[in-house]
Amino acid sequence: MALTLNDRLPIPPKNAEVKNVTCEFCIVGCGYKSYKWPLGKEGTYKDNALGIDLSQQQPTYGEWCSERMYNTITDRDGGKYNLMVIPDQACVVNVGQNSVRGGMMGVSTFNAASPTRDRLKDPQIFRGGMLMESSWEEATSIIAKVYKKIIDNDGADEISHKTFDHGGGGGGFENTWGTGKLFHAAIGTASASIHNRPAYNSEVHSSREMGVGELNSSYYDTSISDTMLVIGCNPYECQTNLFNLHMQANLDGSTLEAKKKEYDKGESVSKGKIIFVDPRRTASITNSIAIAGKENVLHLQIKPGQDITLMNALVSYIIEQGWEAKEFIKNHTENFDAMYKVNKVSLEYASALTNISVSDIKKAAEWIAKPKPSGHRPRNAIYYEKGIIWGIKNYENVASIVNLALLTHSVGRVGTGVCRAGGHQEGYTRPEYHGPSRQNLAVIDTDIIEGKYLVYSIWGTNPFGQSIATQRLRNAVSKRSQIVKDAINGYHGNDLDELCDIIYNACKSGGLFVVDVDIYPTQSSERAHIVLPAATTMEMNLTSMSGERRMRLSEKVMDAPGTAKPDCLIAADIANALKAEYLKSGNKVMAKRFEGFEWKNEEDSFKDGFAGQGSKMASQGGSTGTLATYKLLRDAGNNGVQLPIVKVENGKLIGTRLNYTDGKFGTKSGRATFLSTPQPAMPKQVAKQVKRYKYWVNTGRINEVWQSNYHTGRLEFTAKRWPMAPLEIHPSDAKELGITSGDIVQLNNDYGSTRAIAIVTDAVRKGEVFGAFGFQNSIINDLCTDYVDPDTKIPFYKGTAANIVKVGRSEGLIKDMTFLERA
Amino acid sequence: MEIVEAKQTRRDFFKFSALSLGAVVATPSLIAGTAHPGMSVYGGYTKNRVGSLAQLKKTGELDFSYPDENALCKAVYVNNEVKAYSIICTHKGCPTVYNQEKAMFECPCHFTKYDAKNNGQMVIGQATGALPRVLLEIRGDDIFAMGVDGLIFGRINNNVG
Known part of the structure; x- marks a missing residue:
């Protein structure tokens, strides 16, 4: 054979x-x-x-x-x-x-004979005890009838939604505009939240309020920096080609010629150095050492939650040494003295809190700020990501890093930047959100648990694995969704108005009407009453921008499965169905609110939003986004254009490599603002877990798993490589618990319990474990508390504690896994 | 806001990779074998003797080329088993270096690592699959290569090159 x-x-x-x-x-x-x-x-x-x-x-x-x-x-x-x-x-x-x-x-991509075969193909509605195939007309008509009743009787804010706002991954300017126009402008609800967090907020509020947009540099500038400072961020696994090309080229000296060309005359030029701030040893760190040698890599193995103290210590020591950028601070910043008054700490104090030696803090400060042999100031490319954003206190965590950048003029200068490293690409263009200030935002997922809202619209995300206290959220939505399901089950007729009255009444009796728009069935669709299938990348034309603001048109290559549609056109269908309902009831005023969705394709949404509205709304394209067209972007190919667009010259889009080179920042005064960032205490919910449970639980991404693992959890290679979330545990802890690599372990605390596969490694410290984020069959966020930063409503996903027990072992499960050292 | 437009040219990103090339010179041990059309639906593989089992047990690793002299492979003796792989990293085609102590193939270019004991499974890295596995037949002391499961880097078909 x-x-x-x-x-x-x-x-x-x-x-x-x-x-x-x-x-x-x-x-x-x-x-x-x-x-x-x-x-x-x-x-x-x-x-x-x-x-x-x-x-x-x-x-x-x-x-x-x-x-x-x-x-x-x-x-x-x-x-x-x-x-x-x-x-x-x-x-x-x-x-x-x-x-x-x-x-x-x-x-x-979708292939009916492959692991992607279960893509959602046609609209479904919950009837007869299960999800059954429907038509777009019926499904959107039910949504419109229920939403209308709620808007008219209870107010639009009773319609809560969790909607992706990103680029890439099926997102992009077309789809954020379509969904944003539907929810913010047409429906007009302020009960909003974003795909990976429980409220509608920026992850970098403080940086923006300091006048520094979070994506202000370019990968080229990173490659020609003197020192790269990488905080709470593992670029080899999460921003791979930023590391493999641009950081690596800097570390191995490939960019020395470019540095000579770009630097000031007579300025010292050398291979790049890199500093990592991370509680564990990551592959980024070991790979950097392999490239540049130990002498050019510094790992500050910080005690979780103490980043602010470390940043304050670096700021304090740099000022003590007189290494701060005095001219820049004087001419382009404000609030320096007030910041230093609060933030000043001694190295000894910081060392005790951060668990980093005084000499290592000094060394880091020298690499960042000590004048080079030529007398020039070092050029620093500073990156931070979820270790900071989802840390102990989002606002001050980010601000403390931007303080350091301003102190050392690490923004708006060739070879510098202070940027979030980022997760997904960006693609935000929406009408203004009319919610309350950041301190007063609704924490939607907590509200849902507490019985608030009549609708939970889930769009292109799965909150049941990626929010705070996810086990509680799953249980609450299951119960509330079931009230509506039971009501539907009791109705056997064919009249949609009757059906929608039944749904509405069930919602008013503690139920929750759940609408799910996605590309695969998830824990959201299990709880949904309406499921709508969306198109994704390569199934539609999509524009997004990258971590260096590089905007491209990713072209349509193939048809979406079944009758799946681009999200912007799904939003338009819902808006048009609502418009029809209002016209039917003779309410022309409300019908008008749902006008402007006469889009035939995604380009119509692009023209209406990103390229149509310019500075009239919140858009990453800014006022010059109007210069972009599909044709120009198609011609610009995979190199695209770095936003903001400056002009169109000879049919070519000209963009911006580096922001703030003129020293004018995004504040009213034009000066960047230092902020006071005192180290906060451990939040009480988290402190309680630490007191009651033995192991600190840090979480994060692994290379082979993307987002909620929607593709990678299905594809043969990655699904076999990681059948469940791995949990890194130190050898001495493992010994004490009788655990060896490959064992299934159970973790529990006051918020929930979950399982993972143990990986015994000294990449983590004793008493601290690291669990992978994003798995839908072993959800580490079940252990996460319900704490959010009161100033931004951003969670502390990276901080909780749990007890761990060995469950057993299943050799079949781990047959294709490998337990060799990753870092 | 002052504008600095990107003037990026393709740079020499690949300097580091050159280090490895000299380190993994395989000794082609091709011996003309008989055609073995049953092994692949695509056919074209020949059955080649690649070395001695006794020798492999002694040294722990054995370099050979298969299915032709441009395809560097290595047989390793791990867990009392003989395994063999194309050693060319399926990320960007750099020859991997075998770490006998860890039984791991390590790519010096972008640090992709493969588990020699577990069918070349990727430990970490940027390849999109395991190392291609060389199918073996062992008769007495003779180790024969019979085919390659998994596409070899730089080929549209394992039997070109």
Whole structure:
């Protein structure tokens, strides 16, 4: 019998359709090329779309399609095609390189005979005790009738929603505009929250209020910095090609020539150094040491929650040494003295709190601020991410880092920046949100648990794995959704108005009407009464911007499965259905609110939002976004344009590499503002867990798992590699608990319990474990408290405590796992 | 706001990778074998003797090339088993270095690591799959390569090159 080996792919013929695709995963936004051609047709080794001689072994870094960059797809007309999605050598972001995530875009596409087969294909409604197929007309009509009744009787704020606001991953300016226009303007609810958190808020309020936008630099500037300071951030696993190309090139000296060209005359030039602030040893750290040697890498292994103290100590020591950027502070900032009065700490005090030696704090300060041999100030590329954002107190955590950046003029200067490293790409363009101030925002998921709201609309996210106290949230929504389900189950008629009255009445009796829009079935669709299928990247044209504000058009390559639609057009369907309901009832005033959704395709949404409204709303494109068109962006290809757009010259979009080079910041005075950032105490909910439970639980991402694991939890390679969330545990803790790598362990605290697979490693410290975030079958956020920063309503996902017990072992589960050291 | 437009050119990002190339020179031990068309639906593999089992047990690793002289492979003796892989990293095609102590193939370019004991499973890194596995047949002291499961980096078909 023949054995089928995975040892061959078909050859794309010269006439294969080639499109630009921006990676749908992390914020770096690497460029890819898709090749699509009919199944059964092939080019030849010498004559093919890749333009290379495929009869030859390609060299290291040569063009190549791995098995997982390939898929077979079927369009709605029944046409069957081969599809390759391979990294673009001509893209300046990734220069032909891929991460494990982006390299699987091909296999992530819908294929009815593959692990992506369970994509949502058609609208569904809950009838007869289960989700049943529906039509778009029926499903949106039910939503409209229920929403109208609520708006008219109870007010729009009773419609709560959790809606993605990102770029990439099926998001983008088209879809944030469509959903934002629906909820903010047409429905007019302020009961909003964002995909990964329980309220409607920025993760970087303080940076913006200090006048410093959070994406102010470029990857090129990172590659020509003297010192990279990376705080609560693991770029090798989470912003892969920022690390593998730009940071690595800086560390190994590949950019020395560029530094000579870009720096001031006579300024000292040397290979880059890197400082990591992280409670555990990550692959980013060990890889940096492999590239640059121990002498150029500093790991400040901080005690969790003490980042503010460390930043304050660095600021204090730099001022004591007289290394601060005096001219810049004098001419371009304010509130310096007030900040220093509060933030001043001694190194000894900081060392005791942070668990970092005085000499290491001094060394870090020297790398960041001590004048170079030429007398010039070091150029620092500062990155922070979820270790800070989802830390002990979001507002001060971020602000304390921006203080350090302002002190050392690490913003608005070549080779510098103070940026969030980012998770997903960005794509925000929405009408203004008319909610309360950041201190008074509703924490929607806590409200839901407490029985508030009549509707929970969940759009392109799964809050049941990624919010605060997720086990409580799942239980609460299950109960409240069931009240509505029971009511529906008791109705056997066909009159939609009657059905919607029943739904409404059930909601008024403690029930919750759940609408879920997504690409896969999730824990949200299990609890939903209406499920609508969305299109994702490559199934529609989408514009997003990256961590260096690089905007690209990621082109439509294939049809979405079934009758799935772009989110902006789903929003339009709902708006138009509401408009029809109001017109039917003779309420022209309300019907008018739902006008302006006459979009035929996603480009109409783009023209209406990003390119249409300019500075009239909250848009990452700003007032010059109006210069962008699909045509110009298509012509700009995978290199796109860095926002804001400056002008269009000879049919080319000209953008902005670096912000604030003129020293004018985003405050009323134009001066960047220092903020006082005292170290807060441990929040009482968290302190209580620490008192009652033995192990500190830190959480974070792993390389091979994206977001809620929606693709990667299905794809054969990654699902076998990580069948459940791993839990890193120190060897001495493991010994005490009788745990070996591969054991299933259970964690519990006052908020919930979850399971994980133990990985015994000294990458974490004794008494501190690290659990992977995002798994839907082992949810680490079940242990998370309900604490949020009172000033921003951003959670402390990274801080809780739990007890751990060994459950047992299932060899089948871990057959394809490996337990070798990752860092 | 002052504007600085990006003037990025393709830089030499790949300096580091050059370090590794000299370190993994395989000795081609190709011996003309018989065609073995039953092994793959695509066919084309020949059955080649790649080395001695006794020798492999002694040294722990054995370099060879398969299915042709441009395809660097390594057989390793781990957990009392013989395993063999294409050593070319399936991320960007750098030759990996075998760490015998850890039974791990390590790529010096972007630090992708593969578990030699567990079918080349990726420990961490940016490849999109395991190392391609060389299928073996062992007769007495002779180790024969029979085919390769998994696409070798830089090939559209394992039997080119």
